[in-house]
Amino acid sequence: xxxxxxxxxxxxxxxxxxxxxxxxxxxxxxxxxxxxxxxxxxxxxxxxxxxxxxxxxxxxxxxxxxxxxxxxxxxxxxxxxxxxxxxxxxxxxxxxxxxxxxxxxxxxxxxxxxxxxxxxxxxxxxxxxxxxxxxxxxxxxxxxxxxxxxxxxxxxxxxxxxxxxxxxxxxxxxxxxxxxxxxxxxxxxxxxxxxxxxxxxxxxxxxxxxxxxxxxxxxxxxxxxxxxxxxxxxxxxxxxxxxxxxxxxxxxxxxxxxxxxxxxxxxxxxxxxxxxxxxxx
Amino acid sequence: xxxxxxxxxxxxxxxxxxxxxxxxxxxxxxxxxxxxxxxxxxxxxxxxxxxxxxxxxxxxxxxxxxxxxxxxxxxxxxxxxxxxxxxxxxxxxxxxxxxxxxxxxxxxxxxxxxxxxxxxxxxxxxxxxxxxxxxxxxxxxxxxxxxxxxxxxxxxxxxxxxxxxxxxxxxxxxxxxxxxxxxxxxxxxxxxxxxxxxxxxxxxxxxxxxxxxxxxxxxxxxxxxxxxxxxxxxxxxxxxxxxxxxx
Numbered sequence: 001x002x003x004x005x006x007x008x009x010x011x012x013x014x015x016x017x018x019x020x021x022x023x024x025x026x027x028x029x030x031x032x033x034x035x036x037x038x039x040x041x042x043x044x045x046x047x048x049x050x051x052x053x054x055x056x057x058x059x060x061x062x063x064x065x066x067x068x069x070x071x072x073x074x075x076x077x078x079x080x081x082x083x084x085x086x087x088x089x090x091x092x093x094x095x096x097x098x099x100x101x102x103x104x105x106x107x108x109x110x111x112x113x114x115x116x117x118x119x120x121x122x123x124x125x126x127x128x129x130x131x132x133x134x135x136x137x138x139x140x141x142x143x144x145x146x147x148x149x150x151x152x153x154x155x156x157x158x159x160x161x162x163x164x165x166x167x168x169x170x171x172x173x174x175x176x177x178x179x180x181x182x183x184x185x186x187x188x189x190x191x192x193x194x195x196x197x198x199x200x201x202x203x204x205x206x207x208x209x210x211x212x213x214x215x216x217x218x219x220x221x222x223x224x225x226x227x228x229x230x231x232x233x234x235x236x237x238x239x240x241x242x243x244x245x246x247x248x249x250x251x252x253x254x255x256x257x258x259x260x261x262x263x264x265x266x267x268x269x270x271x272x273x274x275x276x277x278x279x280x281x
Numbered sequence: 282x283x284x285x286x287x288x289x290x291x292x293x294x295x296x297x298x299x300x301x302x303x304x305x306x307x308x309x310x311x312x313x314x315x316x317x318x319x320x321x322x323x324x325x326x327x328x329x330x331x332x333x334x335x336x337x338x339x340x341x342x343x344x345x346x347x348x349x350x351x352x353x354x355x356x357x358x359x360x361x362x363x364x365x366x367x368x369x370x371x372x373x374x375x376x377x378x379x380x381x382x383x384x385x386x387x388x389x390x391x392x393x394x395x396x397x398x399x400x401x402x403x404x405x406x407x408x409x410x411x412x413x414x415x416x417x418x419x420x421x422x423x424x425x426x427x428x429x430x431x432x433x434x435x436x437x438x439x440x441x442x443x444x445x446x447x448x449x450x451x452x453x454x455x456x457x458x459x460x461x462x463x464x465x466x467x468x469x470x471x472x473x474x475x476x477x478x479x480x481x482x483x484x485x486x487x488x489x490x491x492x493x494x495x496x497x498x499x500x501x502x503x504x505x506x507x508x509x510x511x512x513x514x515x516x517x518x519x520x521x522x523x524x525x526x527x528x
Contacts, residue, residue: 016401017398017401019398019401019402019403019404020398020399020401022398022404023394023395023398023399023404024395024398027384027387027391027395030391031384031386031387034386102381102382103381103382103399104359105359105381106354106359106375106377106378106381106382107357107359107375107377107381107382107399107400108357108358108359108373108375109399182306182309184306184307275361278359278360279296279297
């Protein structure tokens with residue numbers, strides 16, 4: 001098959017199997033909270049409760065330098081929501097091929113559908129959970145305690161979310177491929193996600209690390225693309241009035257570059273190995 | 282348009298039979314260092330070529346481990362051959378294992394749409410066929426209960442009903458005719474015979490020469506991954522019977 005017809009058949013496949021993507025996405029979302037009493041309500045409750053716990057722990061127990069943070073719960077929630085989307089979608093994508101072994105062995109299905117639908121379903125859950133952020137901001141503005149001034153710059157919150165989707169998809173494809181050959185990656189990645197949570201400025205601000213600015217660790221923390229996504233999102237939500245001074249746009253372009261790189265690596269790895277999957281799962 | 286529905290051209294399929302599956306990194310590196318990664322090679326299919334004309338019903342016979350199921354999976358597109366190529370013209374309905382795509386937490390109704398989508402059918406088409414599928418599967422009110430409460434017979438009945446809801450061009454059967462109780466068995470056989478009357482091309486794996494004679498007009502015999510004979514069903518069945526007797 002020539003390259004062109006190959007591309008065409010991949011695309012035709014996508015068209016034919018778009019119903020499968022729909023079905024898988026709605027299945028993932030429907031089954032997530034089926035049989036739980038509060039059902040879909042957990043999508044809001046879970047991030048809200050985590051925010052309260054983390055606020056109590058890091059705001060009250062450990063104490064912190066609050067000079068730069070306008071509203072700690074909102075600051076925390078912005079970071080947590082994005083981080084949660086990234087880790088949950090990549091974890092789900094990672095297991096998506098291995099857990100579908102019985103189907104993949106018996107019916108021909110374009111395999112990229114599984115990691116893709118995993119990331120899409122977590123993305124939808126993430127978008128729904130953004131409502132929590134809206135409610136929390138409304139609450140603080142109503143009680144007039146550390147109110148957040150929303151400006152048109154809020155629209156700058158959209159680009160990092162969209163790019164983060166593709167970044168997660170690329171990482172998910174890499175993990176899904178690796179997981180087929182080495183199941184260990186599931187355990188390693190769990191620990192890695194915990195490490196990522198603490199090394200990304202989610203519960204603290206980046207300038208808490210100023211003392212380590214010139215060390216390797218400081219550099220690595222700044223190179224972590226999650227830092228860029230979260231900072232930009234936070235800047236748009238919390239620091240709308242001074243967005244352009246708060247956030248350096250070059251960081252966003254850097255994140256876009258990393259995303260393109262990860263997508264290319266992920267899709268190439270996946271595409272080159274997908275015919276071997278069936279022999280290993 | 283070519284008159285062939287399936288063209289299998291010099292297909293070989295290689296499996297790496299390592300003692301146990303190496304699926305953790307430590308093991309992988311240990312083996313890499315001790316050079317034990319050269320797995321034992323196993324050719325499940327060796328240089329197989331044949332063509333099936335449209336409307337032909339071909340029986341695939343052979344002893345256990347002859348490569349019958351592997352051949353079906355290659356034709357169904359599930360496995361990609363190590364060498365050679367397969368050309369298939371038309372919609373393939375593989376009935377290799379029914380209900381492999383079901384989700385146990387989903388109800389029967391939800392599974393109809395999920396499994397149908399896995400086979401590549403659009404939702405609108407499934408909505409049209411929905412009543413027919415439910416009726417054929419004889420599930421009645423159980424269609425709205427979660428599938429984890431189904432018996433194995435109920436699952437395969439539903440799987441069969443979905444798989445045959447569409448009129449495929451090529452039907453791949455791996456001894457699935459034995460679904461459910463005697464009455465349902467008869468009903469499902471009738472359905473497959475109806476499909477055949479409509480001119481569907483069939484690839485049918487069976488050990489039973491009786492059934493091959495009943496269903497097929499042509500047959501091929503596989504031994505240890507090699508195609509040793511092909512021709513009309515009658516003569517292939519007598520060769521196969523001889524093979525069984527001389528074993």
